Amino acid sequence: MRVAVYCGARTGHDPRHSAAAAAFGNALAEQAFGLVYGAGSVGLMGILANAVLGGGGEVIGVIPETLATVELLHPGLTQTHVVADMHARKALMAALADAFVALPGGYGTLEELFEVVTWAQLGLHHKPVYVLDVAGYYAPLAALLDHMVVGGFVTPEKRGVVRLVPAVDALMAALVADEVRSPIHSSTGTGRVE
Numbered sequence: 001m002r003v004a005v006y007c008g009a010r011t012g013h014d015p016r017h018s019a020a021a022a023a024f025g026n027a028l029a030e031q032a033f034g035l036v037y038g039a040g041s042v043g044l045m046g047i048l049a050n051a052v053l054g055g056g057g058e059v060i061g062v063i064p065e066t067l068a069t070v071e072l073l074h075p076g077l078t079q080t081h082v083v084a085d086m087h088a089r090k091a092l093m094a095a096l097a098d099a100f101v102a103l104p105g106g107y108g109t110l111e112e113l114f115e116v117v118t119w120a121q122l123g124l125h126h127k128p129v130y131v132l133d134v135a136g137y138y139a140p141l142a143a144l145l146d147h148m149v150v151g152g153f154v155t156p157e158k159r160g161v162v163r164l165v166p167a168v169d170a171l172m173a174a175l176v177a178d179e180v181r182s183p184i185h186s187s188t189g190t191g192r193v194e
């Protein structure tokens with residue numbers, strides 16, 4: 001099982017965000033779930049990757065050439081893919097992963113999250129999408145999604161594509177249950193966006 005995680009290239013102001021990134025990284029390593037992420041060493045991205053590596057876990061980084069310096073390419077990953085551009089990065093991350101998780105972040109995090117959400121809506125993949133709602137950071141997003149349903153732009157069924165979870169424990173329990181339901185494939189290296 002490999003999990004693609006989207007999160008801030010900054011740490012944000014609330015220390016609970018960094019703590020959650022570290023706790024999630026530790027939990028991934030403990031569960032022997034691999035991490036797929038944007039290969040940076042800064043912000044929550046770096047904290048997360050270091051926690052997985054510190055626990056002896058697998059970390060696959062995917063970064064566009066142009067960002068390799070800006071986001072300070074992490075030198076110690078299990079595997080690093082340097083790709084041509086953002087589109088290639090997102091496509092490869094999605095193909096390598098069996099599930100998607102967003103931690104707190106900014107524009108980039110939301111952009112990446114909503115791309116896999118819209119792909120799920122279109123049936124292009126059937127992988128679960130989680131949002132870790134650390135310290136209520138994503139409560140306004142949940143309210144917006146509900147508002148979109150009320151406004152008739154998102155169906156109640158598709159509202160369920162974005163699964164908010166309040167804590168790392170709940171997130172890990174959900175991912176473990178997903179793996180039990182659909183035993184994994186990514187170790188074959190084929191990944192899938194179906």
Ligand code: AMP
Nearest residue numbers: 007008009010038086105106107108109
């Ligand atoms: P941010 O949430 O803005 O801190 O960005 C988090 C990650 O998203 C970083 O690795 C950014 O490189 C990445 N990112 C930013 N903009 C985009 C975009 N348009 N498409 C894909 N990834 C992006």
